[in-house]
Amino acid sequence: MKLVTHYALPALAITFLLSSCGDPGTPNPNQAAPIRAAHVNPYEPGTYAHFKAQKGYPRNYGVWKNEAVLARTNASNSSIRIDLSDQRGYLMNGSELAMDYPVATGTSSHPTPTGNYRIVEKIASGKSSSTYGKIYNASGGLVKSDADSRKDKVPEGGKYVGAPMPYWMRLTWDGIGMHKGNVPRYPASHGCIRTYYKVVSTVYGKTRVGTRVSIVR
Structure with missing residues (x-):
């Protein structure tokens, strides 16, 4: 017959084993x-490395400029790249x-199309x-x-007032362009590229009809 030996554990050891196996014990105030x-x-x-390593980048309101390059x-020598994932523009x-x-591009229901474009029209105001x-x-x-003027009816005697788009830089003839607008840190437009108010005049002034614009995801 096989002999089985039993060992008795002290009460303190038993308490330790129980508290160390998933029992968090009593919190210490x-x-x-x-x-x-x-x-x-x-x-x-x-x-630029420091700028990109800031907390919250790329979805913050930071603007970085290389003053010498700018x-x-x-x-005559500029181009623009728009990153839809980061919601950033690069001159x-x-x-x-x-x-x-920072920029704000189209929502999932009104996406900004990717691809390579050129500015085909510029209107600073109006x-x-x-x-x-x-x-x-x-x-x-x-x-x-x-x-939406195509769907929503204007009541008799009423009027439709289009959203202002200063510093307009058209990319397509079906309504996609870059312009000054509200720039929350997420996609929010009907497809256009809203450009941060602190830099939009600079972007406008550094471009012309024919400037290349690439939109990537």
């Missing part, structure tokens, strides 16, 4: 909260980056959308703030 490491940017301030960038001089800035805007009644009251 005097125990300090765990210390989280602060965000440390390892790159030299002022460099100074020699003009309508380029050849292969050199002149400026990195441009408004013929498709999207607001509808007012005869008394001037707002009926619809996000109206």
Whole structure:
């Protein structure tokens, strides 16, 4: 017959085993909260690497400029790249980056098309959308703030007012372009590329009809 030996464990050891197997035990009210490491940017301030390593990039409102490159960038040597995933625009001089800035592009229901384009029209002021805007009644009251002129009816005596699009830079003849507008840090437009108000005049001034614009995802 096989002999089986039993060993008795002290009560303290049993308590330890129970508390170490999934039982968190009683919280210690005097125990300090765990210390989280602060965000440390390892790159030299002022460099593009430092800018991109900032907390929240690319979905923040930061603008980076290479002042030397930007100074020699003009309508004859510039190009623009739009990144739909990062919601950023890049003003380029050849292969050199002149400026990195926030944009807001089309939503999933009104996507901004990818591809290679050229600016085909520029209008600094007075441009408004013929498709999207607001509808007012005869008394001037707002009926619809996000109206589509192709679908929404204007009440008798009322009017449709197209959304303003200053610094308009048209890319397609079916309504896609770059312009000044509200730039939340997510896709929000009907397909256009809304450009941050702090840089849109610079982008407009550094481009011309014929400037290349690439849109990537």
